[in-house]
Amino acid sequence: MLEEHDGVTAPKSPPRTALVLSGGGARGAYQVGILRGLADLGLVRQGRSSFDVLVGSSAGAINAAALAAYADAMEEGIDRLEHVWGEMEPRHVFRTDLWSLGNIGMQWVRDLTFGGALRHVAPKALLDTAPLWELLDRSVPLGRIDDQLKRGAFDAIAVPATDLSTSSGAVFLQAVPEAPVWERSRWHVERTRLTVAHLMASSAIPIFFPAVEIDGRHFVDGSVRNTAPLRPAISLGAERIIAVGVRGPNRVLPTTGRAAPRTAPTVAQIAGVLLDAVLLDAIETDVEHAARVNTSVLQCGTDDPRNPFRLVDVLWLHPSRSLAAIAAELADRIPAVVRYLLRGLGDDESTTELASYLLFDAAYCRKLMEVGREDVANRAEEIRQFFWARRDA
Numbered sequence: 091m092l093e094e095h096d097g098v099t100a101p102k103s104p105p106r107t108a109l110v111l112s113g114g115g116a117r118g119a120y121q122v123g124i125l126r127g128l129a130d131l132g133l134v135r136q137g138r139s140s141f142d143v144l145v146g147s148s149a150g151a152i153n154a155a156a157l158a159a160y161a162d163a164m165e166e167g168i169d170r171l172e173h174v175w176g177e178m179e180p181r182h183v184f185r186t187d188l189w190s191l192g193n194i195g196m197q198w199v200r201d202l203t204f205g206g207a208l209r210h211v212a213p214k215a216l217l218d219t220a221p222l223w224e225l226l227d228r229s230v231p232l233g234r235i236d237d238q239l240k241r242g243a244f245d246a247i248a249v250p251a252t253d254l255s256t257s258s259g260a261v262f263l264q265a266v267p268e269a270p271v272w273e274r275s276r277w278h279v280e281r282t283r284l285t286v287a288h289l290m291a292s293s294a295i296p297i298f299f300p301a302v303e304i305d306g307r308h309f310v311d312g313s314v315r316n317t318a319p320l321r322p323a324i325s326l327g328a329e330r331i332i333a334v335g336v337r338g339p340n341r342v343l344p345t346t347g348r349a350a351p352r353t354a355p356t357v358a359q360i361a362g363v364l365l366d367a368v369l370l371d372a373i374e375t376d377v378e379h380a381a382r383v384n385t386s387v388l389q390c391g392t393d394d395p396r397n398p399f400r401l402v403d404v405l406w407l408h409p410s411r412s413l414a415a416i417a418a419e420l421a422d423r424i425p426a427v428v429r430y431l432l433r434g435l436g437d438d439e440s441t442t443e444l445a446s447y448l449l450f451d452a453a454y455c456r457k458l459m460e461v462g463r464e465d466v467a468n469r470a471e472e473i474r475q476f477f478w479a480r481r482d483a
Contacts, residue, residue: 104477105330105403108323109141109157113148113313113369114336115295115447117413119175119455121153121334123462124407125168130463131470133477134164139244143326147312147319148369150334151249151292152226155284158264159234161243174229175455180424182225183450184217184299215300217448219290226286235284239266248322249284250312251291254301259315261322262288272325276315295365295447311369319373320380320404330403330476333377337370338412362443369447380404405476410465413458417446420454 111121125134134140139161146154153171160167238244246265253260259277263269264284271279282288291302291309301308313319323331380402387401424445466473 106142106327107140108143108145108326108328108331109154110320110323110331110333110373111144111146111150111154112319112333112335112373113150113293113295113311115149115365115369116178116417116450116454117336117446117458118149118153119178119458120336120409120413120462121150122168122171122175123459123464124334124466125153125157125164125462126172126459127463127466128473129165129168131466131474133473134168136165137162138242139164139238141332142245143323143328144244144247145250145319145322146247146292147250147316148293148295149336151289151312152230154247154249155232155235155289156230158238158244158247158284159231161235161238162241170229172459174225175459176452178450178452178455180448180450181221183222184219185221215294216298217300219294219299222293223286223290226289230286230289232284232286232289235264239264245269246326247284248279248326249288249292250316250319250322251288251294251309252312252314252316254308254310257315259312260309262292263322265326269326274321295369297361298448313369313372317372318376318379320376320402324402328402330405331380332405332407332476333373335370335373335377335406335408336413337366337374338409338414359443362441365447366443374408377404377406403476405473407465407469407473409458409461410468411461413461414443414446416457416461417449417454418442420449420451420457421445423451423453424449 111118114120128134128140139157141157144154144158146152156171156174157164157167160170235247239246246263246269248265249262251260251262252258257276261277261279262282262284263271263279264282271281287302287304291304292312294300294302294310296310296314299311301310303309320331320333381404383399384401384403387399421442
C-alpha cells in the first residue's frame with residue numbers, strides 16, 4: 091500500500107534506516123542543523139524514530155545519544171541539542187582558567203624535560219574536560235534510552251571508541267535483544283547501557299582531550315580506529331543510511347611546475363591535518379566505498395547468490411561551506427588563555443583548522459547550525475526523494 095508525499099509515491103513501511111554521524115569536535119553543531127532541516131521538511135516522525143539505528147562517533151556520539159534518549163519525540167530531542175549547542179561556551183567543555191591550563195603546561199614541560207631522568211610520565215592531555223562530563227550528565231538523559239528501546243521507538247545505538255590497551259576498536263552497543271553482534275578484524279562489540287563515560291571515551295580527541303577509563307581500560311576517540319564508519323549501521327541491518335560529515339568542499343590547488351618555497355609547517359598545521367585525517371577522512375572514504383559496492387551489486391544483480399554484498403542506499407550530507415573559514419572569522423571568541431596556548435603551536439593562520447574543532451562557542455555553533463539547515467533546504471527535493479523512494483522503483 092502506498093502513500094503520496096509532495097507528489098512522490100512512498101512505501102507505507104520505509105526501509106530500515108540508519109543515521110551515521112561523524113566526529114569533529116565543535117563542528118558537531120553542523121549535524122544539529124542538518125537534523126533541524128530534516129524536521130523542517132517533515133521527515134522527523136513522532137512516536138517511532140525516523141532512524142531505526144543510530145551510530146555516532148566523537149561529537150556525533152553525543153548527538154546520537156540525545157536522539158536515542160528522545161527517540162519517541164525527536165523534535166524535542168533536536169530542540170534540546172539546539173539549546174545545548176546554541177548556548178555553548180568553551181568553559182562548558184574544558185577548563186579555561188589560567189591555573190588549570192598553566193598547571194597542564196608545567197606538567198608537559200616537566201615530563202618532556204626530565205621524563206628520562208625521572209622514569210615516570212604522568213598521563214595528560216592539553217585540556218581538562220571535566221566540565222564536559224558535567225554538561226553531558228545534566229543535558230543528555232541516557233537513562234531514557236533503555237525505555238525507548240523497550241517501547242519500540244528505535245532499535246539500536248552504536249558508539250565506537252578506541253581501546254588504547256589493545257590498539258583495537260570497540261563498539262559500545264545498546265540495542266534490542268535481537269540485534270546482532272558482529273565480528274570484525276581489530277574490532278569487538280560490547281553490549282552495554284551507555285553512560286557519560288562511553289560518550290566521553292568516544293569524544294576524547296587524542297592529545298587534546300584525556301583518555302577515559304572504563305572497566306580498567308582506557309579509551310580515546312572512536313574515529314581513530316574506525317576506518318569503516320558505516321559498518322555498524324550495515325551490520326545492524328540498515329537498508330539505507332543518512333551519513334553526515336562535517337568537512338566542507340575540497341579545496342584543490344593548481345600545480346604549475348615547481349612550487350614556490352615555503353616555510354616548514356607549524357605544529358598547529360600538522361595537528362590540523364592529523365585531526366582531519368582521524369576525524370573526517372574515514373566517513374568520506376566509506377561513503378565512496380558504499381557507492382562502488384552498490385554499483386557492483388546492481389551490475390551482478392541483487393538476487394545473485396554469488397554476490398556477498400547487498401544494496402545499501404547512502405545519502406551523504408556535508409557542509410557546502412568551509413567550517414574552518416567560519417571559525418577564522420570568529421577566532422577572537424576563543425578564550426584568551428586558550429588562544430595563547432594555540433599560538434604556542436603556530437600563528438593565527440595556521441591554527442585556523444584547530445580552532446574549527448575547539449571553538450565551542452555559541453556564535454560559532456549557531457552559525458554551523460544555520461549552515462546545516464540551509465544545506466538541507468537547498469537539497470530538499472533530493473532528500474525527500476531519498477526518504478520516500480521505493481527500493482524496487
